Amino acid sequence: MKWFLFFLTGIAGGVLGGMGMGGGTLLIPALTTFFGLPQKSAQAINLAAFIPMSAIASLIHFNKGRVERDGLGFIIVPAALASAATSFLANASGGDVLKKLFGAFLVLLAVFQAFGGKKGGTEKPRRLEKDVPLLGEK
Amino acid sequence: MKYSIRQRIIYYIFAGAVTGVCNGLFGGGGGMILVPALAFFLGAETKKAHATAIAVILPVSVVSAAIYYSSGNFPSAEGLPVSFGVAVGGIIGAFALGKIKAKGISLLFSALMFVAGVKMFL
16 A cells, blocks of 8 residues: 555656656655655655656657757766766765755755746746646656 | 857856756756756747756766665665656646646745755754
């Protein structure tokens, strides 16, 4: 029965992700607070859960020509290298430190999400109105 | 494009590195940095920013997930149902997107994130 609760939690995270609101940022604290999973395990689950959904989304976006291919490698390569380094760091670090850091990161993202969109005026692109993503990002 | 190739490359590398640091360290959240970064840089094409961000974060997440997995931190019993749920929820969310007021939800979501973040920090 417990798998069903995990499944439901995944759905909740996925719905938010699909709407482009970064579902993973709530999936991780949900897994640690409601289910008592260690921070590292919750992070690992979030990373893995993102892969199938984004693989399908990427394929669709790519075929529709929505992916800016020009210079893409200049983003992917440093991102992958930085991510590999900090993944090792996260796995080697203590879970408590990681949880605190994650908490601070969440607060920053929350403030950014609540107030960041407003200051751009009409010129700046806004998320979530007409220009919706097919499947969201984490 | 109003930026020179050189400026563009530097901007891309910087945005990619910051996204990667968050993706690896926090196991997510890279998109919340890369989407606005790309939207700002690519101008008005929000849809393109979203699509490009996912295309970047997918391979990056594969790298991170492999490292977490090989460190023995992926619990399959919990991870598999959650992953399946996220895939189902992602489809629902994508379809629901046009039908509900996104702004109110976004603010509610920010408030939830804030509370969760403070709780985790303390």
